[in-house]
Amino acid sequence: MSKTLFWYVFKNLVLVFLSASGAIAAIMSFGGLLRPLTENGLAVSQVGRMLAYAMPAMTTYSYPIAALFACTVVYGRLAADNEVTAIRAAGVSLGPFGFGFPALVLGGIVSLLSLAMLSYLVPAMTLKVERTVVSNIGQFVVNRIQQQHQVRLVQAGSQPLTIFAKSAQIQPPDPNHPNAQVVRLESVSIVTYGRSNDEKKLQVPEDFYIANEAYAYIRQPTGDENEAQPVLLSATLIKGMKFPRSVIGGTESKPQGGVSTADFGPFPLRSPLRENSKFMDIGKLQELSKHPERSRRMQELLESLTRMDQQTEYLRYLQSQMVDGTGMVKFKSLNTGHQWTLVPSKPPVFDKGKLLLPGDPSAPEGVRLIQQRPGQPSIETAGREARIRVYPDAAEKRIPVFVEFQDAVVRINQDQAPRESLERSFVVQMPESIEAISHRGVDDYLNRTDLPADQIQGLYRNLLKQNNSVVSEMHSRVSFAISCLVLTMVGYGLGVMFKSGNYLNAFAVSVVPAIVSIVLIVTGQHICENVPADLRPEVFKNPKDLGLFVIWTGNALVLALAVVLMVRLRRT
Numbered sequence: 001m002s003k004t005l006f007w008y009v010f011k012n013l014v015l016v017f018l019s020a021s022g023a024i025a026a027i028m029s030f031g032g033l034l035r036p037l038t039e040n041g042l043a044v045s046q047v048g049r050m051l052a053y054a055m056p057a058m059t060t061y062s063y064p065i066a067a068l069f070a071c072t073v074v075y076g077r078l079a080a081d082n083e084v085t086a087i088r089a090a091g092v093s094l095g096p097f098g099f100g101f102p103a104l105v106l107g108g109i110v111s112l113l114s115l116a117m118l119s120y121l122v123p124a125m126t127l128k129v130e131r132t133v134v135s136n137i138g139q140f141v142v143n144r145i146q147q148q149h150q151v152r153l154v155q156a157g158s159q160p161l162t163i164f165a166k167s168a169q170i171q172p173p174d175p176n177h178p179n180a181q182v183v184r185l186e187s188v189s190i191v192t193y194g195r196s197n198d199e200k201k202l203q204v205p206e207d208f209y210i211a212n213e214a215y216a217y218i219r220q221p222t223g224d225e226n227e228a229q230p231v232l233l234s235a236t237l238i239k240g241m242k243f244p245r246s247v248i249g250g251t252e253s254k255p256q257g258g259v260s261t262a263d264f265g266p267f268p269l270r271s272p273l274r275e276n277s278k279f280m281d282i283g284k285l286q287e288l289s290k291h292p293e294r295s296r297r298m299q300e301l302l303e304s305l306t307r308m309d310q311q312t313e314y315l316r317y318l319q320s321q322m323v324d325g326t327g328m329v330k331f332k333s334l335n336t337g338h339q340w341t342l343v344p345s346k347p348p349v350f351d352k353g354k355l356l357l358p359g360d361p362s363a364p365e366g367v368r369l370i371q372q373r374p375g376q377p378s379i380e381t382a383g384r385e386a387r388i389r390v391y392p393d394a395a396e397k398r399i400p401v402f403v404e405f406q407d408a409v410v411r412i413n414q415d416q417a418p419r420e421s422l423e424r425s426f427v428v429q430m431p432e433s434i435e436a437i438s439h440r441g442v443d444d445y446l447n448r449t450d451l452p453a454d455q456i457q458g459l460y461r462n463l464l465k466q467n468n469s470v471v472s473e474m475h476s477r478v479s480f481a482i483s484c485l486v487l488t489m490v491g492y493g494l495g496v497m498f499k500s501g502n503y504l505n506a507f508a509v510s511v512v513p514a515i516v517s518i519v520l521i522v523t524g525q526h527i528c529e530n531v532p533a534d535l536r537p538e539v540f541k542n543p544k545d546l547g548l549f550v551i552w553t554g555n556a557l558v559l560a561l562a563v564v565l566m567v568r569l570r571r572t
Contacts, residue, residue: 001107010102024062029054053128060117062421064483065514067110071103071491074378078498096568107488115481119282127279135219137183142168145408164189172232180217182526188214211240234265263425266391277473285474292467293442301462309437310392314354319348333426334398340426363445369403381424383408395437397430457535465531472528475551476521483517486558493565517554524551
């Protein structure tokens with residue numbers, strides 16, 4: 001094939017390819033904006049940034065269809081104008097290294113460019129798009145409240161948290177919470193849910209919080225997006241009440257009065273910047289393929305497990321102090337400097353993440369909590385029974401403690417005020433022994449024998465899902481790049497045989513093989529990540545091999561079609 005003929009065909013291929021790629025990328029970029037725009041209420045500046053960040057990724061994703069379309073159109077027009085007949089009469093072969101050589105070169109260039117962009121540029125730009133959507137968690141909460149009057153958040157450990165409110169507004173920064181965004185909520189209700197390691201099990205509400213208004217403090221993560229840095233949500237409730245689902249110390253669920261409270265949380269939430277293998281460059285993917293436990297998915301799960309361990313160990317520590325020690329526990333508040341003394345009448349009982357202080361029938365005030373304030377009268381809170389909850393904050397090395405009383409009375413000097421129920425809270429320094437738990441690794445939990453079997457199985461399942469996700473992402477990127485080369489040869493064969501330069505006809509003919517290839521790649525990735533919940537050896541089968549087979553099936557089918565077309569061209 002002469003240079004003149006090669007450049008004549010190749011330049012036309014490049015022009016049509018660039019035009020088609022730009023048009024398809026623009027349509028895909030605008031289409032990708034619809035969901036975040038309608039769900040999150042993006043600002044104009046966010047829309048502009050998202051379009052700028054999305055274009056490189058969408059351009060890369062348009063390459064297979066654009067290359068196939070360009071070859072179909074250009075070679076179809078040449079065939080329709082009988083130029084292919086003239087070329088054959090001049091002795092030029094219709095094989096891939098003859099008249100199809102320009103298409104082969106275009107496919108090779110597009111494949112290499114696609115692989116390079118998918119390895120480095122596309123992950124970085126896709127991550128920037130996601131960051132733009134969740135760059136302001138406070139505004140995200142406000143937008144959801146304004147649109148739907150509710151926002152559903154997910155706690156670390158797959159525990160949902162739902163906030164209902166009449167309205168919401170962003171507030172100026174609070175000097176007492178310098179690293180947190182402040183959101184004012186009006187007529188607010190908050191529903192929390194208990195622990196559950198079974199993803200398919202129905203989530204049962206645990207506590208209901210209501211208040212005239214509340215100030216939510218949202219501490220966002222900073223630093224590397226792949227580190228485990230959960231968002232911490234806490235709130236100050238104005239005229240707040242909490243309605244526990246079950247009676248303190250009881251075994252059966254029945255209605256009870258609300259508990260006056262002014263504090264909520266802190267609760268760890270999953271980072272809004274979800275971890276996705278599509279956000280990782282090839283270097284990060286290779287690292288996680290060797291060490292999947294370093295992923296944020298695993299670190300976030302590990303954070304949840306260590307937080308539960310810290311909670312349990314601290315409550316066990318308090319329990320031992322009350323049983324083996326003097327019968328009382330003293331606390332030093334970090335936020336106020338006050339001294340708190342807890343005096344139970346009976347040994348405490350540990351139950352599902354909380355410490356129950358049962359009452360004594362002969363003593364109507366079986367539990368006492370004394371708050372000593374320098375230069376001011378002490379405040380004594382007494383009740384028939386109480387429940388202690390703690391929420392360890394490893395990042396700040398502190399533990400908020402909540403003591404909930406039933407049939408309570410508050411005394412200051414000679415004055416006293418009875419309360420059906422009341423909650424007191426303070427923040428204490430995290431002991432070094434409790435802080436050390438945060439350094440436990442994934443292997444430490446997988447090798448433990450004292451954890452529930454479903455918890456170990458859940459950890460192992462997430463480890464498999466993470467590994468399968470990384471491996472399938474690497475295979476899909478290579479498969480996607482190779483599809484550009486194979487599809488150009490399909491486009492060449494279709495164009496010469498179809499003999500039409502009509503754009504609509506060419507698009508209709510060429511889009512089917514490209515869609516089949518792309519759909520199978522995406523389907524294969526989903527199959528790899530769909531690890532079943534039952535990991536028993538007799539029934540479990542890792543879906544990774546099947547997923548990888550499907551990822552490459554699209555290329556195999558398109559390659560078979562290309563071979564058939566090349567054989568038919570050589571015979572004509």
